Amino acid sequence: SDDFSEEERFNLYTISDIAADGATWERYSGDDEAYAQCVYSSENPKDDWLFSPALHLEAGVKYTLSFKASSLMVNAFPEVLEVRLGNEPAAAAMSVTVLDPEQIDNAESWAWFNYSLPVTVDNTGDWHLGFHAMSAADQFKLAVDDLRFEGSPFAAPAPVTEVETVPAPWGAHSATLRFRLPVEANDGTELNSLKDAEIYVNGRLFKTIQSPAPGSWQTVVLATAEGANDIDIYTSNEAGRSISTRTKTYTGADKPGMPRNFMGKVTGNTVHLTWDVPEGANGGNVDPATV
Numbered sequence: 001s002d003d004f005s006e007e008e009r010f011n012l013y014t015i016s017d018i019a020a021d022g023a024t025w026e027r028y029s030g031d032d033e034a035y036a037q038c039v040y041s042s043e044n045p046k047d048d049w050l051f052s053p054a055l056h057l058e059a060g061v062k063y064t065l066s067f068k069a070s071s072l073m074v075n076a077f078p079e080v081l082e083v084r085l086g087n088e089p090a091a092a093a094m095s096v097t098v099l100d101p102e103q104i105d106n107a108e109s110w111a112w113f114n115y116s117l118p119v120t121v122d123n124t125g126d127w128h129l130g131f132h133a134m135s136a137a138d139q140f141k142l143a144v145d146d147l148r149f150e151g152s153p154f155a156a157p158a159p160v161t162e163v164e165t166v167p168a169p170w171g172a173h174s175a176t177l178r179f180r181l182p183v184e185a186n187d188g189t190e191l192n193s194l195k196d197a198e199i200y201v202n203g204r205l206f207k208t209i210q211s212p213a214p215g216s217w218q219t220v221v222l223a224t225a226e227g228a229n230d231i232d233i234y235t236s237n238e239a240g241r242s243i244s245t246r247t248k249t250y251t252g253a254d255k256p257g258m259p260r261n262f263m264g265k266v267t268g269n270t271v272h273l274t275w276d277v278p279e280g281a282n283g284g285n286v287d288p289a290t291v
Contacts, residue, residue, distance in 0.1 A: 002147040004034045014089040014128075016049040025050040025133070028143070035145035037072075038133035046080075046133040046142065051089035054126040055149060062186040063119040063151045064243045065129065068112040070143045071104050078105035079142035080134040085119065089128045096121070101134055104142065112145070119149075148246075154187040155239035157194060157214075165222075165231065165249040175222045175249045179233055182242070183215040193237065200232040200244075201225075226252035254280030 004010050010027040013036075017024035023041035025048055028034060038048050057063065071079040082101040084094035098117050121127060129149070133142045160179045168174035177199065185191055191214040199207045201222055209218060212235075222231065229251060232244040259275040266272075 001149070004029075004036050004145060010036065012053045014049075014051040016051065016089075016091060018047040018049070018091065019044040024048040025131075033145075035143045036131075037141045037143040038135075039141055040135070040137070040139050042138045045137045046135040046139070048133045049091055049094075050131040050133075050144070052129040052147075054128060056125070057119075057121045057127045057151070058124045059120075059122055061120070061151045061153055062243070063149060064116055065098060065119050066114070066116045066146075066148045066150075066246075067144055068114050068146050069104050070110065070112045070145075071106045071139075072110060072141050072143055074106050074109040074111075077136070077139040078103045079139060080104070080136075081142060081144070082132045082134060083117070084130045084132065085121070085127050086130060087125065087127060089130070091130070091132075093128075094130045094132075098129070101132075150243045152186055152243045153240040155185050155189070155237075157191060157235040157237055157242040158182040158184050158186055159243050159245045160197070160233045160235060161245070163233065163245055163247045165247055167224075167249055167251045171251075171253045173224050173226060173251050175224050175229070175251050177220045177222050177231060177233075177247075177249075179218055179245070181212055181214055181216050181218060181235060185237075185239070186242075191237065195236045195238065198234045198236075200234075202230055203232075222249075224249065224251040250280065256280070 002009055004027055015025045021041045021044050023039050025036055025038045028037045036050055038046055069081055080101050080103055083099035085096035085098055086093035098119055131144055160181055163179040166176045183191055194212050194214055197209040197212050199220055207220055229249050231247050234244050235242045256278040257280060259278045262275040264271055264273050
């Protein structure tokens with residue numbers, strides 16, 4: 001996984017500026033965030049590759065690439081991204097299509113689009129992911145972040161589904177997690193049994209459910225931290241472990257979001273304003289008395 005928070009990690013990537021115009025991929029860091037972005041040229045279209053370090057991939061394993069992408073500013077010119085896979089960090093070696101060229105056009109500034117893409121290879125060996133910026137000239141910036149690459153044997157369970165989290169009220173550091181266990185393996189065959197299901201909160205194992213029934217619903221009350229929490233759920237059988245299903249929940253005190261049902265009424269020389277108490281901007285709890 002890579003969130004580009006460390007410059008040393010970004011320096012392991014290979015950048016190919018096909019037009020040799022200096023407008024290419026770079027690491028952005030600021031405003032408490034970091035990501036990879038491809039800047040624009042006013043004269044040349046984007047034709048720039050960001051190649052990952054080598055990934056040792058095996059035939060017979062289902063991999064999932066997840067990441068998020070953005071054109072950053074609202075109403076900016078749309079960007080175009082494709083993702084490919086190859087044996088060398090070079091454009092000519094990118095032989096496997098992961099994502100066909102796709103337009104990325106933000107409806108809101110700094111909004112991100114989430115991707116989760118299947119990847120398989122015919123031959124075991126070292127492979128490189130290539131993120132290819134292909135936008136027209138004189139656009140804005142294309143950004144990618146939060147890269148995750150996971151593998152799971154074909155006979156291992158598929159990921160869990162129908163995940164939902166409900167934060168506890170009154171700013172408590174707790175949330176209720178509910179999900180459904182898979183009924184099939186990655187290759188589509190029916191699961192007769194599961195070895196276990198594991199729930200991780202912020203990278204630490206929180207609970208293991210032994211021998212759950214395939215297709216069953218599970219409910220777990222989680223102990224969480226103040227603010228944003230990452231929750232990962234895995235299942236396993238004798239063939240191996242599933243790819244994780246990740247969700248997020250925000251618990252504890254939150255800042256207010258935008259007020260709803262804002263109304264104004266004029267009575268003589270007086271204006272009366274009314275609105276509903278806003279919910280938390282991040283899905284957490286807001287004390288109405290403090291708004």
